[in-house]
Amino acid sequence: MTKRHPPPIGGESVFAENPQKFHRPFIRFPHEIASVPTMTNNTVVQNIQAPSVGTSARTAASKYEMANPRFWISHFQRNRLNRPEPTWDAPLSLPSSVVKLLVKSLEQYQLGDGGGPASLIAWNAETFRCSSEESKALVDLWFLEEKEHSRLLGGAVARLGGTPIQEHWSFSVFCGVRRWIGVDFELTVLLLTEIVSTIYYRLIQRHCQDEPIRAMCGLIMRDEAGHVAFHRARMALEGRKGKITYGAMWEAGFFLLGYAAATMLWVNHASALCVMGATTREFYTEIRKEIGDFIGDLRRETAAENAGA
């Protein structure tokens, strides 16, 4: 039976309080969002100004539209609050066999999860990012959180005595695919990476007997849940506008790509996860469920969009 993962820790994020709030009924636009909260986490130093929603100048031929930008900008801003830093200097009692493999895995993740170019890098990325002021703000806020993941992972790497790495073959493949195939596919690749990475962090949180690392996973999973929901809202809007139908063919392709991303992850990180007690069966069961849940939620949100259109 699939185990339920523990809830993410802390935070002002609506997701941190109740994951179900990222389902469709909540996404139908709260109107109270207007203010820009003060950032309390001094590890995140960049401040991104929220645009005046609804008054931005979209490029005339833009094919992109952000679903409920005001809600998402507010989400990202509130999500910076109440992020207790893991207690990196707490006594470490992990067995050396775990430390040896886990640190290598975390070094790779520090590079891959926000440690490289913290932006969209497709050759035509700006057609998406600059499609509106809201889009620009949202993409920048999203990648600001990715950068924060790399910083957190750096804390875990340092705790385990590792060294940050600057390159890895899997990261080169990841960036190459994103760069050359175009921004629409890059968004799909990033979404699937976020879905499969959620399982990576979930298994570490479930099996690793180190509280600071578990706390780090909770923070990152909280952010990734928001990122996945953000993509889902954007895709549901595209579904409403008739650009795409999320039918059986699309599902098969999405699962195929998802399993490819998951297998890439498993090839590189299975040893670290398994030494802590995770199994291949557990990993792929979680992957199948996570992708299936995403597809189910996406169809429900798209149907709700169509019903309300």
Ligand SMILES: [Fe+2]
């Ligand atoms: Fe991330």
Ligand SMILES: [Fe+2]
């Ligand atoms: Fe993410």
